Amino acid sequence: MALIVFALRGAGSFSPVARRQASGSSRLFSTARPTICFLGTPDVAASCLQKLNKNSQSLFDIVAVVTQPARPAGRKKQLTPTPVQTMAEKCFPENSVKILTPENAKDEAFLSTLKDLKPDLCVTAAYGCYLPKRFxxxxxxxxxxxxxxxxxxxxxxxxxxxxLEAGDQDLGVTVLYTVSAMDAGPIVSQVSRPNDDVKGAYVELEELFDLGTDELLKALPSIFSGETTFDTATEQDENKVTKAKMISKDEAILDFSTMSATEIHNRARGLEMWPGTYFYLEDEAYKTLKKVKIGKSVVISSTEKAVDLISRELTLLKGKGAGLGVLLADGSALELLTVQPEGKKMMDAKSFVNGLAGKKMIWTTPPPPPL
Known part of the structure; x- marks a missing residue:
């Protein structure tokens, strides 16, 4: 897969005071072995930490790992450490590196400990907490x-x-300096690659964070030497900003009467981690609606595949591993390769059809939300 790498440099318009506050660049660069404090929480961040540790060699030392506190998890609500804490304990046995789990980054004891450690650089990857100016x-x-x-x-x-939901032509990852405003700091580097229209958010997150860690490792020598600084990084174009708003549970419900095949396919890929995406089938025998979760899907572009589809009726397509063909209200068509009926496991299309025992599969509009 071809990767397009952009090395970004240039002056920005942040004031000198704001730049010094965000980057600590007012202090002289040290000639000693540099030190890093890593901050992260989920699995993708744990993988970043593992790769950083593996590649540290003589370049830098990791002196602290910061992650969110252990939370109750599972049916028994057992207190469970984050994936980053688990990885840190594996990478740095016998307390060789401080593992800090403040409730938030404003915690006075935490900030005091961090000051005492005097890290040269902090690295964050999906930490999940706001970093104040004092940090x-x-x-x-x-x-x-x-x-x-x-x-x-x-x-x-x-x-x-x-x-993924927007169907962007390219996906990518950015290494940037952190400022008080969310994701608004100057850019050190970016990697861009084509959106393959197949992989969902699970895999894309893993791969993009892995690429981002590689980019960071490439940039670290120039950051430590002082060649790359907050002041030499490239300021973002505020006229091109788009916001990735928080995902809500309401976005899980799909309406085949108003959405196109491409819109459904892209949303299913984007929201597969949480909350998933669902549509409704009519159960004529019991006069009820059945909620079905979408697993893997593909937009049908072939006229040959779509020719036998019937309005509002799901059809098992021909061929090995074929999915359920769906004709949407706008005339576009979608193939559902895997689905999950409510209360059951994810399954292929043929297994789903077999479980219906000959019942027709008629999609319908979602029921109105409860008052």
Missing amino acids: LKIPRLGTVNIHPSLLPRWRGASPVQRS
């Missing part, structure tokens, strides 16, 4: 973040999901 002033070389979008497009909490 940003601590690291000598500033704080850099791995953000899985082509900034300034998709600033915010759900960049990969929104990029």
Whole structure:
């Protein structure tokens, strides 16, 4: 797969005071072995930490790992550490590196501990907590973040999901300096690649954070040497900003009467992690509606495949591994390769049809939300 790499440099319009506050660049660059404090929380961040540790060698030392506190999880609500904490304990046994789990980054004890550690650079990857100015002033070389979008497009909490949902032609990841405003700092580098129209948010998040970690590792020598700084990084174009708003549960419900095949396919890919995407079938025998979750899908572009589809009726297409053909109200067609009936596991189309025992599969509009 071809990757397009953009090395971004240039002056920005942040004031000198704002730049010093965000990057710590007012202090002299150290000639000692640089130190890093890593901040992250979920699985994708744990993989970043693992790769950074593996590639640190003689380039830098990781002196602290910061992650969110353990939370109750599972049916038994057992207190469970984050994936990053688990990875840190694996990478750094016998307390060789401080593992900090503040409730938030404004915590006084946490900030005091971080000051004592005097990290040269902080690195964040899906940490999930706001970093105040007091935090940003601590690291000598500033704080850099791995953000899985082509900034300034998709600033915010759900960049990969929104990029997939929008059907962006290219996906990518950005390494940038952190400022008080969310994802608004100057850019160190970006990697762009084509959207393959197949993979969902799970895989894309993993791959983009992995690419972002590689980009960070490439940039670290120049950051440590002082060649790359907050002041030399490229400021974002505020006229091109788009926001990746938080995902709501209401977005899970699909309406085949108003949405196109492409819109449904893209939303299913984007929201597969949470909350998933669902449509409704009529159960003529019981006069009820059945909610069905979409797994894998593909837009039908072949006239040959779509010719036998009937309005509002799902049809099992011919051929090995074929899915359910759906003719949407706008005339576009979608093939559902895997689906999950409510209360059951994800299954292929043939298994789903077999479970219906000959009943017709008629899609319908979603029921009105409860008052």
